[in-house]
Amino acid sequence: EAQVTQNPRYLITVTGKKLTVTCSQNMNHEYMSWYRQDPGLGLRQIYYSMNVEVTDKGDVPEGYKVSRKEKRNFPLILESPSPNQTSLYFCASTRLAGVGEQYFGPGTRLTVT
Amino acid sequence: RKEVEQDPGPFNVPEGATVAFNCTYSNSASQSFFWYRQDCRKEPKLLMSVYSSGNEDGRFTAQLNRASQYISLLIRDSKLSDSATYLCVVNKEGNNDMRFGAGTRLTVKP
Numbered sequence: 001e002a003q004v005t006q007n008p009r010y011l012i013t014v015t016g017k018k019l020t021v022t023c024s025q026n027m028n029h030e031y032m033s034w035y036r037q038d039p040g041l042g043l044r045q046i047y048y049s050m051n052v053e054v055t056d057k058g059d060v061p062e063g064y065k066v067s068r069k070e071k072r073n074f075p076l077i078l079e080s081p082s083p084n085q086t087s088l089y090f091c092a093s094t095r096l097a098g099v100g101e102q103y104f105g106p107g108t109r110l111t112v113t
Numbered sequence: 114r115k116e117v118e119q120d121p122g123p124f125n126v127p128e129g130a131t132v133a134f135n136c137t138y139s140n141s142a143s144q145s146f147f148w149y150r151q152d153c154r155k156e157p158k159l160l161m162s163v164y165s166s167g168n169e170d171g172r173f174t175a176q177l178n179r180a181s182q183y184i185s186l187l188i189r190d191s192k193l194s195d196s197a198t199y200l201c202v203v204n205k206e207g208n209n210d211m212r213f214g215a216g217t218r219l220t221v222k223p
Contacts, residue, residue, distance in 0.1 A: 033211075035213075040215055042117075042200070042213040042215035042216060043157070043213040044213075045211070088154075090156055090157070101162075102159070102211070104156035104157050104158070106155070106156050107154070107156050109154075
């Protein structure tokens with residue numbers, strides 16, 4: 001089954017404790033991205049990757065890091081989480097940048113206290 | 114001005130009603146347009162792409178008006194299962210510049 005998976009689905013953590021949210025897709029898509037969704041603001045892009053070893057900042061990259069060592073995986077790293085990073089995070093992939101449907105993972109609800 | 118703006122909602126309609134959502138976008142160079150559906154606490158899923166000539170998929174009709182820079186979604190004969198948030202998405206062909214509207218919430222009541 002074609003899908004995007006994320007882990008963990010729910011996470012409560014404390015300020016400053018490094019965490020990683022994993023994202024994996026099995027569709028051989030080149031383009032992957034991370035979004036955060038906050039009430040009234042819609043989805044905002046954090047980082048994206050056009051292909052392996054190619055990443056770039058989206059609209060709200062501050063406080064986040066990503067890597068793309070393999071085509072299928074695109075982890076999101078919060079080196080020192082802060083309460084304003086409490087949000088719902090979605091990973092997404094698409095075959096090519098800017099073309100066609102984006103497939104989203106199930107979401108990760110993060111709370112930073 | 115936001116790059117993609119949607120009707121604020123919420124829309125509360127009875128079963129069987131016809132409901133329409135509009136979405137305006139600011140970038141006149143935008144090339145690709147989509148409507149996504151998002152159920153509560155779930156991931157967005159593609160509902161339909163929006164083509165220049167307009168397109169229909171069952172009870173759903175999408176229209177694009179380039180001159181006025183808006184897209185619309187019409188839902189006929191609303192079902193309870195149509196209750197969701199509808200996201201307008203606009204991007205510029207060939208790059209990553211995908212912008213989401215904040216969404217319009219629809220509740221269809223018996």
